[in-house]
Amino acid sequence: MKKAMLHTKVSVKLRKSERHDEWYLYLEAYPVFKAGMDKPQREREYLNRIVTTPMWDKSRPARLNTNGEQSFKPKRDQNGIIICRSKLDRETCIFADNVRNLRQHEYDNAELYSDADQAMADKIELGKKDFLEYFSEVNRTLHLHSRSDICETWDRVIQILKVFSKDNPVRFSSINLKWIEQVKNYLPTVKAGGNKKGFISMSTASSYFSVVKAALRQAFIDGYLDVDLAAKVKNISFESAKREYLTIEELNMLVRTPCDPPVLKRAALFSALTGLRHSDIMKMTWSELAEENGKYRLNFRQKKTRNVEYMPISEQAYFLCGERGRPEELVFAGLQAPSWINRPLQRWVASAGITKHITFHCFRHSYATNLLTEGNDIYTVSKMLGHTKVETTQIYAKVVDSKKEKAAESIKLDSLDAVV
Secondary structure (H helix, E strand, O other), X not given: OOOOOOOOEEEEEEEEOOOOXXXXXXXXXXXXXXXXXXXXEEEEEEEEEEEOOEOEEEEEEEEEOOOOOEEEEEOEOOOOOEOEOOHHHHHHHHHHHHHHHHHHHHHHHHHOOOHHHHHHHHHHHHHOOEHHHHHHHHHHHHOOOOOHHHHHHHHHHHHHHHHHOOOOOOEHHHOOHHHHHHHHHHHHHOEOOOOOOOEOOHHHHHHHHHHHHHHHHHHHHOOOOOOOHHHHOOOOOOOOOOOOXXXXXXXXXXXXXXXXXXXXXXXHHHHHHHOOOHHHHHHOEHHHEEEEOOEEEEEEEOOOOOOEEEXXXXXXXXXXXXXXXXXXXXXXXXXXXXXXXXXXXHHHHHHOOOOOOOOOOHHHHHHHHHHHHOOOOHHHHHHHXXXXXXXXXXXXXHHHXXXXXXXXXXXXXXXXXXXX
């Protein structure tokens, strides 16, 4: 490993004043190796001292002066001290040599560092770095081609940590298990954004803490931390929120109930028959829908996962799309954005006599739950939903299990005391 300084020599030099017949004294150290630089550097330190009577060695020519005349190097005694005619200048040169001796001693000591000492020095420098700046840099480089919502989540967590640290730097040297636990306890107290009241959900707090742990794990990989602290801390635990869904009977109730606007009804039922998210339905064009030999399929890129999906859809789902338009036209033109769709959706659901709290995403839940209820295997359902992990689909399987448990208790006989 290259040392911070290697065989560095410090010399006293003269520099001619441009306006007066005098010379400035300065120290020059070379070679000086600095972190991040491949080539040796030349360090200069001016001493705020001048001389006016230096003597020149005519046998040692130097570079040409500003007038194009030959200049010479100063004469030095056997100790290397510049020789001057005046007593005051000689004392000044002795002072300069004493400073040179101190600097040389510092460089010589630096050369005695062992690899372990240098590694420790490097670690101390890394410990001074700001974790939040590193966090932002990792977000920019690691998620260069990731979905925008992932980058936004990381940015949100960074802003939360800045508030937590009161806009002070978070040095890597200050990060320990206690600090991580403090962050873990702080996240559930973060206020919800936008027009929402109260605090973020425990699910969101858990997601944010996972981001913090991911950044800490990357810092361990990059050598900023000696220990993988993220592996030593459990995530924020929470009970999964109930995933509301509509049974097939309730979906049929909605089929029979008018809705304003009509495009909302078609899109919601299309989601219940395909499992597509609102974001994918809203941007879907006719070029993504194909028909071959009486079979229908959908080829599209999921907005959330960015994955390209091939999905067969039913004849009923295709029927809900309406009359086929040009390839570039939207299939569900006029479908409202998520922030505006809940109120007309809730009016429609209430008109059908359904008392459940239903959002548009519940139609995707309904698709998954009804597929499992009808006996389709979880791996097929996972593929139909576009999940990258089957564990995500197992959340819906829990709903089906609860239905089985309820069904098991639905058959009641008279008292069994005489049997036992």
